[in-house]
Amino acid sequence: MSKRAMAAMELKRAAGAAGLGLLCMLAANPAAAAAPADWNKVPATSVTLFYPGVAAMEWITKGTEHGGARALRKGDACADCHSEETAKMGQLIVSGQKLEPAPIAGKAGSIPVQVRAAHDGDTLYLRFSWKQPKPAGGARMDDKNPVKIAFMLDAGKVEGAGQSGCWASCHADSRTMPGAADTKKKYVKNGSLASGVFYDLVQWRSGEKKGYDGYVADARVMEGGKALVAAEGKLDGDTWTVTFARKFAGGEGDVTLAPGQVYNFGFAIHDDHAAGRFHQVSLGYKLGIDTKADVVASKQ
Structure with a gap:
């Protein structure tokens, strides 16, 4: 040959x-x-995350402190009043003028994020894109991870999640809040996996290059879920893009998804090595699977 x-x-x-x-x-x-071959063909929803300071669930529901507490009691959602002013609120709080006893000089008050969602009948795909804010130059709370991003889902069981998104897990006695015990993790009122009262929590960490599939019930747990298939992120110039792939059905602590259904949805970014409450968060939104919502995942 x-x-x-x-x-x-x-x-x-x-x-x-x-x-x-x-x-x-x-x-x-x-x-x-x-996964979608061309994410640019998937419609994007613009959501501005903001710095919340110490505005815990107890604060937003207290009428003498928060003017919107009465509206919440009537069933209005936080986004109904505040969706157009999140950047303004974030700047007010991060500067220390309100709800922040320990301001960090130079920290971003808000982060505009583009959210895209799709599914293939079996798996939900979520993609988040945002420009990296300028670093504040303060102490590194999480030295391993310059950036973390997490989202939470609720199937209508967590009290207050339909109005406030993730806020039902943010309490004044949770760690990193003023005077709180360092051992007290996030939790939800009457949280119970057995009763279905929990947030499904998924997180990606940039330094570890790893995704976590957990939940928040009577306490936050960062593992145990079976729905997360993949979590990947990259920084291209000054733009972060993080994509999650999550099966419709999973295991303990995973909310089961189905076409035609709507779920309470919120997400947060820990920027500049932040930890605990020192993050930027979204208000509460709705995620729909093939149905009308704030963010819609359509079948590709």
């Missing part, structure tokens, strides 16, 4: 091996194969 023929055979064999390897990779990670 000529050298040219032998070389051709080797190339064919290598191509076959590469193809088999690709098929094996897709079989092992079917979510990667079914």
Whole structure:
């Protein structure tokens, strides 16, 4: 056999091996194969996250402190009143003028985020994109992770989640709040996995390059869920893009998703090595699977 023929055979064999390897990779990670091929064709929802300071659930429901407490008691959502002024609120709080006893000089008061959602009938895909704010230059609370992003889902069981998003897990006695015990984690009122009263919590950490699938019930737990398939992020210039792939059904602490249903939805970014309450958060929104909502995941 000529050298040219032998070389051709080797190339064919290598191509076959590469193809088999690709098929094996897709079989092992079917979510990667079914994600939207072009995310730019998926409609984006603009959500401005803001710095909340010490505005815990107890504060937003106290009429003598928060003017919107009466509206909340009537059933109005936080976003009904504040969705257009989140950047202004964040700047007011981060500066220390209100609700922040320990302001961090130079910290961003808000972060505009583009949110895209899609699904393939079996897996939900969420993509978050935002420009990296200028670093404040303060102490690194989480030295391992320059950025963390997390989202939470509720199936209508957590009291207050329909109006406030993640706020029902933010309490004045949780750690990093003034005077709180360092051992007190996030929790929800009457939280119970057995009763279905919990937030489904998913997080990605930039330094660890790892996703976490947990929940918040009577306490926050960062593992145990079975729905998360993949969580990936990258910084391109000054723009972060983080994508999650999550099965509709999972295990303990995973909210089961279904087409035609709407779920309470909120998310947060820990920027500039932040930890605890020193993050930027969204108000409460609705995530719909093939149905009208603030953020809609349509089948691709």
